Amino acid sequence: MRRLLLCCLVALATCQNLRYELALNPRKTYEYKYEGGVNFGLGIPNLAEAGMRISCKVKISGISDQTFSLQVSELAFQEFNGFPGKNDFNASPKLSQRIAAQLIKPFMFDYTSGHISAIHASPEVSDTVVNIVRGILGFFQVTVKTTQRIYELVEVGIHGKCQSNYATEENVETHDLTITQVVDLNGCSEKAAIYRGMATAVVDEVAKQRGESIISAVRYVYTVKPTAEGGLITRAHGLEQQHFSPFNVKGGSFKMEAMKEMVLLGVSDTGRAVLYGPMESKGNLVYKFVNAEANVPIMMQNLENPVPKAIELVKHLAEVNKYEIDSARTEDTIKLYQLLRVVPYEGLEAMWKEFAGNEGVQTLVFGHDC
Known part of the structure; x- marks a missing residue:
């Protein structure tokens, strides 16, 4: 005991x-x-x-x-x-x-x-x-x-x-x-x-x-x-x-x-x-942003001079989606989304003027009722 x-x-x-x-x-x-x-x-x-x-x-x-x-x-x-x-x-x-x-x-x-x-x-x-x-x-x-x-x-x-x-x-x-x-x-x-x-x-x-x-x-x-x-x-x-x-x-x-x-x-x-x-x-635990222009983590691409690249992608997507949605072009859609994130206000205005009167692009962006 x-x-x-x-x-x-x-x-x-x-x-x-x-x-x-x-x-x-x-x-x-x-x-x-x-x-x-x-x-x-x-x-x-x-x-x-x-x-x-x-x-x-x-x-x-x-x-x-x-x-x-x-x-x-x-x-x-x-x-x-x-x-x-x-x-x-x-x-x-x-x-x-x-x-x-x-x-x-x-x-x-x-x-x-x-x-x-x-x-x-x-x-x-x-x-x-x-x-x-x-x-x-x-x-x-x-x-x-x-x-x-x-x-x-x-x-x-x-x-x-x-x-x-x-x-x-x-x-x-x-x-x-x-x-x-x-x-x-x-x-x-x-x-x-x-x-x-x-x-x-x-x-x-x-x-x-x-x-x-x-x-x-x-x-x-x-x-x-x-x-x-x-x-x-x-x-x-x-x-x-x-x-x-x-x-x-x-x-x-x-x-x-x-x-x-x-x-x-x-x-x-x-x-x-x-x-x-x-x-x-190297500081503390807080995440440090390395390069705001970097394209990680979605899709690797060069984001320099984004306006002409975005214009070409919009035209291409408007063409391939003219009759029905092409799900195979999802990668291009993500690339366009990333490019538009880095386009300044002046660049958006330039794109708006570029696509004025383009029915195919207007249908892609705004829908059939525009």
């Missing part, structure tokens, strides 16, 4: 020493498997969509009590351009090789109590690659409160400084903690966003009352294992959905769905120190 009581007391003391607040041991190396993907389309059958996937292994090692290194290996990109159910993702070895050449370089970040305050990388590493690292490190930006099951707070993430709503649930058998985080992108005081194609947009109270054209939902689910050193993320899953509907058209929304997942593969003692070259600050 005494032995049983002693075992219970030891188990109780061990449980009391376990901590859920996120922490990384600077003397350990953590290896994770990371996968992410993004998909763009209307979600309507027989219409083309575009997407991309990334998979890699991530190794995190301690440098000091609050500074850690991140290294990426076994990187692979896949891209999708086609029709869901008919086409598959295709490997992109050239893009994988180009991105891997920068991601193979060590990154450094400061980490305290589940919050990342700074990211450093070699000067030659592009902001595009740093954004990929931000997406990975975003999984480690979690606020854990053991005194509350449901709580909300404002914190910095890849979307900016936004409000997060948390809900936690403890597994009574394993003592693992499941944390669900929902980010309110409408409540961001410093939102990482850029608006294009607004040359003729008029912001008024009526439009605000009818609602925003973009509806977003972001949710993360974490599994945290308590240890004596602090909570350790063993699995994490993120899902972001955005629906964009110009003029609030029902059933005509453009959809973006992004998914990412991270799984812990193992923990080991840190071996020899990693050699670092010169590094510079």
